[in-house]
Amino acid sequence: EDVAERAGQGVRGTVEGHRVSVGKASWAGRADPAWLERVRGRAAARGAITVFVGVDGRLAAVLLLRDRVRPDAARTFRLLRRAGIGRAVMVTGDRADVAGPIGRLVGADAVHAGLSPAGKVEVARDESARAPTVMVGDGVNDAPALATAGVGVALGARGATASSEAADVVITVDRLERLAETLAIARRTRSVARQSVLAGMGLALAAMVVAALGFLTPAAGALLQEGIDVAAILSALRVLGPGRDRAPRLRGDEAELVRRLDEEHRALWPRIERLPALAGAAAGPAGRRRDAALDALSEFLADLEVHERKDERLLYPAVARALGGSDPTGAMSRGHAEIAELARRIGALTAELRTAPAAPEPADDLRRTVQELYAVLRLHFAQEEENYFVLADVHDQAGP
Template identity: 85%
Template sequence: MRAEIARRGPEVLFALSGGGLAAGAAVRWAAGAEAGDLVWLLVTVLALVPAVRWVVDGLLHRRFGSDVIAVLALAGTIAVGEALAGAVIAVMLTGGRLLEERAGRRARRDLGALLSLAPRVAHRRTEGGGLDTIGVADVRPGDLLLVRSGEVVPVDGLVESGTAVLDEATLTGEALPVEHPAGGAVRSGAVNSGRPFDLRATNDAASSTYAGIVRLTEEAAAESAPFVRLADRYSALFIPVTLALAGVAWLASGDPVRAVAVLVVATPCPLILAAPIAFVSGLSRCARRGVVVKGGSALERLAEARVLLFDKTGTVTTGRPSLAETVPAGPVPAGDPLLLAASLDQVSPHVLASAIVRGARERGLPLTAPSDVTETAGQGVRGMVDGHEVSVGKASWAGEADPAWLERVRRRAAARGAITVFVGVDGRVAAVLLLRDRIRPDAPRTFRLLRRAGIERTVMVTGDRADVANSIGGLVGADAVRSGLSPAEKVEVAHAESERAATVMVGDGVNDAPALAAAGVGVALGARGATASSEAADVVITVDRLERLAETLAIARRTRSIARQSVVAGMGLSLIAMVVAAYGLLAPAAGALLQEGIDVAAILAALRALGPGRDREPRLRGDAAELVRGLDEEHRALWPRIDRLPVLADTIAASGGRERDVAVDALTGFLTDLAEHERKDERLLYPAVAQALGGADPTGAMSRGHTEIAELTRRIGALISELRAAPDAPQPVSDLRRTVQELYAVLRLHFAQEEENYFVLADVRETDTP
């Protein structure tokens, strides 16, 4: 009950003050001036009591703030009998407090949205096949749980069987359901939008993703930022000026009413409320974009940042291995090496096995069930697939191979920072699969936006080896790369850079936590779970998008600018009104009304921080945004098939009979789907983008890319027809291989440009494109 009264206190005070002001006017009209003034006097006293308490509370916390002027103004109106002015000030003061409270509630509501789906119970399977409904705090790692349709995933875990279809909007902002196959990792807080599924718990509730977000949210209380304390320091200058001007006006005129008028128009709501409201609004804006900022001071420090330190793995890269390339050993073996390897790896628990299976499925390969499977730790897995003995693992485990070819592919893998997995078919190495941690598609764009936002120096700090780190650092445009660092060495770099300028450190792993704490501002990418880095950071990005970093920096700087503008403008207008009042040209009641307008204007100006800045425009909205998201889904489906084009070209060139026919059919099917996608781009996407961007022909260069793709597609179609008419002719085969490779290069560039230039306009979910 007390908490409810405290929560509704500002509303009650404002209602009583506003009602009292109106009631005083009515009583004055009906019963005379004295009765009306008495009502207004009561309203003034009603506001004076909490105002004195606010001042005393500030003094107890060593803050000598601008509430002092409000108290003097209220007391002054009582002393000189200006009851109407006192009542107007009371409405102004309580109304300002209510605005602040509602702005704070909005920020807490935006942050609290992360808590709205917090799981409470779980359904644990018993040894006898039954179900026990238990509190989520009683779940332990290894428990087998049932997640029913519509329920919240209670803890982090792995899908035991079947496919889980989850709504992860609360965690990632992604509006579309996400499918997780058997063995896939899912996070607590997602909602089961498909059929019931079994979940094998890997964490307890306290260490699961949602519990981590809860802790982060609870830490994000609105604290007093340095700039807000600066507003109190402004008041240390403003108060003496106000008192001096009021004293001079009184002494010069001999009229205490002039002094009261000066105090009335000096009541500094811009100092009391505008700066805190601006920072609370900035926190709210960040929260709505999936970023938890732990208080106004972190937002203020982020706005001052000039140096960016960042980790590599999981920060500018995706943080998980992905199939990048299949290199056949030659001559082309019987069967598709990737298909055979992925079919065998379906039963392997190895992390690289899941990456291979995922890569094959993305490329549309029809996997089959293996048999007689054996696995040797540290070597690989072996079994029978479609009548072939297949081995996947180290080169020595896979079978015989040409030493010169092995040396070439190992150098190729080292140059690309890739992991090699060898595939043996019937005793010989048939191919090598290259897996690597791919760079995030939004990483280069993020660093360009950070430069535009004021970051002057970027430094990669990573424990990875120098060749890989230098390659990734060059792609994102890092000014310096520090590789092979331990956590302690990362802290040393953070301290050294912080001595030069305000520094931000971005990371996602446990080994980044010390550096995050050491930097001026620590930013953790916490989308994949709450780790020590999230606990140590000042800012946590809860969606799996690096671009949010640049956006948060822009929000921080805009918020600081708006806070300054609101305070300076409000103080300037108040000073002008004070001079006018000192000359006797503004009565206390009129001054109170004028100050009300000044304060409301300053507060409304501060609330601008809730909205997007110009950096968020232009953006696609409504049907256009949904169109772009749909075409992005098609991009994600087409990327693996684009990656497979060189393999198809090699297969067509080196094989014959059934193998060639299958490859030609796959290539033909891809070209058909590609042509349909390009037509949708040209007919639907580009007109919407052109309207958003403006200008004469903003999509002209990309349309020219469509023309080149169409011409290459036509040539490939003609060569396929020629090859089918003359299967043994060498010229069509070599021409087809070269043309497919040309198409591969053009498509990679064109798709990357579309995602970089257009898809970002609709806030589509980032993909794992190469």
């Protein structure tokens, strides 16, 4: 989004003697309107924004920029509902055709798109007038709304300083789901404090009644009061315990393992996104382009196999210990088996295609199988990130 914003302001420079301009609409008026509509439609279908690139005064390319949804976003919305949040609203500066599908994916009750910072402030005011409102953000544009809402929460791991200063609460790790955990901790803290205060006051009043009836000497009453105070303090210290609402966490070496595997995930995601293009090239006419696509497929499958083995041998046992139960990772292991079968089929079809380059059957089968692998991998990786990688705080890094 930052790149797109800079592009919209008109970034210009020179590349090998050519004058280059980048802009959201700088060159739109010089291109075929029908072509532009197709490009924008394709971008909307992918949930991306368009950036036009001109070279020497002519439209040369269109960049499609897309942010990945936070892997813990949908999980966070579910946890917030469970914590008692009755209404969830998404506010964003993105276009409605980009923001709408994301809002439906994460389970937002309403989506306000195309908003300026002032627009976000208006939404925060309207929602605050309905009920106590918590606003969460991590950018400079979110700072005014964070200050307006009843409680402003900034994601400070990679958020702007302005948003952190405007917020009432700063979550210092790059995990959106920590918001739900923070609410659970706050409610548990309030509940334990109330219980401790009422228990301490009740015991003190009972002791006073007993003393007033003459059954307690002053010295015994003083000692009893000290005991009541200690009991109230010990009751309040229960808040330091795990609690029923605390999510399981991986720590130490196991957390570091998750971080390493998350880095591998981030490196594999762009290669997964290339699979449809590789499928088309591998099933195309024989030649250098097909050979390069087949080589890229083989290299990707080899790296994927290594990664999946690490997940099965290292990650899943650690996750199973943290989650408990008889077989909490069984469904994901079944996903690994499906991925391995698809990879085996792709390897066999690749070998057949290299042996008989002109045969149409293996080419068509290869295209379909790679598309199947693409769909399975997207779902599998998203499930791992949402369900398993959130068990450890992952170091902040730029996404693909």
